[in-house]
Amino acid sequence: MNTTAAPRLSRLNAALLLTTPFLLVPAVPAMAQTIDAVVKPAAEKQPQPADVAPMQKVEIKGAAAAYDPRRDDTASKIVVSTEEIQKYGDTAITDVFKRLPGITVGGNGRGNGEIRMRGLGSGYTQILLNGERAPAGFSIDTLSPDVIERIEIVRAASAEFSTQSIAGTINIVLKKAVKTAQREVKLSAAKSADQNSPSASLQMSDKAGAMSYSLGANFWRGTYDREAPIAETRTAPDGMPTMDRRTRQQDSGRWEGLNLAPRVNWNLADGDTLTSQTFVNYNRNRYHGYADTDTSLGAPPPFEERDMRQSNWNLFAREDVNLVTKLGEGAKLDAKVGISGNRAEGTWHELDYRGGALARDAVVLSETTEKGLSTQGKYSRPFLEEHALSMGWDAGYTVRDDSRVERDADLPGAINDDSDEGYEATVKRLALYAQDEWNITPRWSMYAGLRWEGLETTSDGDSFDEVSQVNSVWSPLAQTLYKLPDSRDQVRLALTRTYKAPPTGNLVPRRFTSTNNSQTEPDRRGNPDLKPELASGIDAAYEHYWGENALLSAAASMRRISGYTRQGLFLENGRWVATPVNDGNAVTRSLELEAKFPLAAVMTNAPGVDVRASVSRNWSSVDSVPGPDNRLDQQTPLSATFGADYKSPDGKLTTGASFAFKNGGPVRIDVNQTGYQAVRRDLDVYALWKFNPQYQLRVAVSNLLGQDALSDTAYTDENGTLRRASQYPGYAQGRATLEMRF
Known part of the structure; x- marks a missing residue:
């Protein structure tokens, strides 16, 4: 809901x-x-x-x-406030998510992490921006926490949001609240052993008669210089080593970006409102990497030295106009129309050496544009006593144009691989839904919803014929909340039908080649025959509210997935190619425990300390992949968080710490491929000094334990095992933010 x-x-x-x-x-x-x-x-x-x-x-x-959506809504939902989001002074939204209960962040700990619920990502967790999916080229990592009003974590699907949410939905809501004559400026600087990143933000809001406005603006930039060593080994079936390569790689670069989020509200006659919400995101990156490979056993790679340079930029803009109007007999219409555009350009220049001589000089130019039009609406009116009935629509039309040009220099002995590849894709979507929330008794409420979603994707490219795919999904949904008599306890139950649609890029049969092609570095290509994954799910929760702001909860869930998509790998014309394929069924189960309470709830005369903790245990299996360790989507099996915050009696000092743990272990990806997920421990601390109502200083240290980032994959067949592993050094990062209000 x-x-x-x-x-x-x-x-x-x-x-x-x-x-x-x-x-x-x-x-x-x-x-x-x-x-x-x-x-x-x-x-x-x-x-x-x-x-x-x-x-x-x-x-x-x-x-x-006093309304608490987590406690009072029939549909299960956790709302993370602005105060929680900004507590540690994070400059990346992924740093906020790693401290939230039941949420993990994937990746290697060096940015661009994938946000996961129930340990699942890759489209199983739906990420929304103001209730809508962001375009394919937009990285959530570039969204500043300063422009966010709240984060909604929805564990079980509801009809109002898209049901592309097998693991759940995370809705990031940009700032909407307008305060009279608010002015806030933040100046921040962060430093670690391998990077430096200053940033600044501005928040403004005011009112003038029937109109009010707000503006959020953020600017950031940074530089980095870090090691990225790689080890490749091959062993024969009898365990004897047949290859040993060590690559010394140094990566450096810089990035910069800007967020703008202006909003204007008009209060019209008869209580109607009209709102204009704009969001602009710009980011630019420059990269230089140099890799030198030594082979102590076996054949060397095709290229022993690689000099790589990249420059790219991305611009995303969206404008929404929202009208809320009251109709007769208590009815209301909430309608929104939005337009969006995304443009990205990139240049990749690579020099590859063999035996000390230049053997390949390749330049790749890429350009992507995406334009979209969308509309959402909800009509509601009183129908029966104790019912809240509504129905609505969600429709969109998107056109994406993607081009890639590769040019290889004419060098002695080199094989030129010049190519001009591009494609155009259109995505049409339409969803219709109806939902009702019914207060059966003062203690028992029921939610029922039905959503139909239709999706048509058509793509046409230089190297393939037109491909068109049409899919539709019916999603019946039901949730109930019962508050036990004579207690503060309550129980929840939800039955859902959700799905995961293949992204457009996975449907386009265009091929992306790798430099040193192998089973662990294959070429990649989309699959136009890919179908959605469908899931039937059940969620149950028990919540115990035993004091003011004190909660103990236990939640369990299960999803049965048909049409599971895995990454297939095969040999084609002497080159290894990876492509997504539908292959059988999968099952995932989760158990989440959470506690949060003020220390005063368990101790008399306790200091002003708030404690929070959570543990999530996830299990899954894929029918088409033999066990053990055949986890779905390299699922995180165990994660936990623990945190405490202290506020001094005079309110001038607030400090706290947060510890996030993420377990790993071996993973069976398919019959031949395996991986290893490293254990991750993140310890963050912060302190906030309020000098006066206008000035305050926020200091934080993240990754205090200096956790390294690990990656490990292997391919095993009748010829033996090829393994590729890397260990990226990790460092603690200090950050200071001066916050000024006027």
Whole structure:
């Protein structure tokens, strides 16, 4: 459910209760258990006509601000506030996610990490920006936390969002709240042994009559210089080594970027509102890498030295216009229209040497443009008492144009591989849904939804014929919340039907070649016959609220997936090629435990310390891949977080620490391929000094344990085992941010 549905339902219920005195009395105990507030004096008893029973005098605890979506919404959802997002002064949103319960960040610890729920990424976890999917060229890593109002973590699917969410949905909502005459400037600098990254941000908002506006702006830049060593070995079936290569690689570069997020609101007549929300993201990267390979056993690679340079930039812009209008008989229409554009250009220049002589001089020019038009809407109106019924649509049209030109210099003995490859793809999508939330009793509520999604993808390229694919999915959804009598405990249950659609790039049969082609460095190509993965799921949770801001919860889930997609690998014309294929079924299960509470809830005269902890255990298996360790999508089997925050009595000092643990181990990718996921331990600390209401200083240290980043893959067949491993040094990073308000 979205964040507006529950408050609207609560207001409707309150109106019914207040206008019907005999309904108010049994509702008060439930209301008192679900909201925290100050007791207000009851109104003085008013004279009543003789033939009318006097209205009972009732003390109501409550306030609109006491609404807690995690506790009160029928659909399970965790909302992460702005304060939590900005606590450590992070400049990358992925650093925020690694500290959240049930969330892990993939990758090698050097940025561009994949955000995962239940240990699953690669499209199993749906990432939304203001309720919509970001374009393929947009990296979530470039989104500054300063422009984010909140993060919604939705474990079980609801009809209002796309059901491309087998593992769950993370909705990142940009700042919307407008405060009168707010001005805030932040200046930040971060430093570690291998990189340096200053940044700055500006937040402004004000009101003028019926209009209000806000502006968020962020700028960042950075440089890095780091090692990236690689070891390649091959062993015969009897275990004897037949090849040993060591590559010394040094990577350096710089990056810079800008976020702009202006928003304008107009309050129209009759309570209607019109909103314009703009988001612009620009980033540019320059890279230089040099690799030198020594072969102590076996044949050397085709190229022993590689000198690589890359320059690219990406610009993404989106404009949404949102109208909320009240119709007759209590009905309301919330409609939005958006346009978006994305453009990226890149240059890759590679010099490859053999025996000390230049053997290959290749330049690759790439250019991508994407334009999109979308519309969403929701119509709701009172239907029956205690029901919140709504229906809506979600439609979009996207055109993507991608070109890649490669030019090889004419060198003695070199084989030129000049190519001009490009393709154009169009994606049409339409979704229709209806949903109802029903308060059966004051303690028992039910959510039911039905969503239909249709997707048509058509692509046409220079090296392949036109490919078209049409898919549609029906998703019935049901969730229920029951608050146990005479306690603060509650239970949840959800039944879902979700899916994972193949991204456009995986459908396009265009080939991307690797320099030193092998089983562990194959060429890559899309598969136009790829089908969506379908999943039936069940979620259950028990939540115990045992004090103010104190929670213990246990959640379990299972998904049965058909049409599982794995990365196939085969030999074609002497070159290894990887392509995605549908191959059988998979099952994934998860168990999540979470606790958070103030220390005062367990100790008398305790200091102002808040404690939080979580543990997530995930299991999965893929039918087509023999075990053991045949985990789905290289799933993270175990993750845990622990954190504590302290606030001084005068409120001037806030400090805390967070520890995130992510287990790994061997992974069976398919019959021949295996990998290894390294254990990751991240310890972060922060301190915030409030000098006065205008100035405060935030200091943080991340990766305090200096964890290295590891990568390890292997391919085994009748000829033996080829293994490729790397270990990237990791360093602690210090960061200081001066925050000024005017």
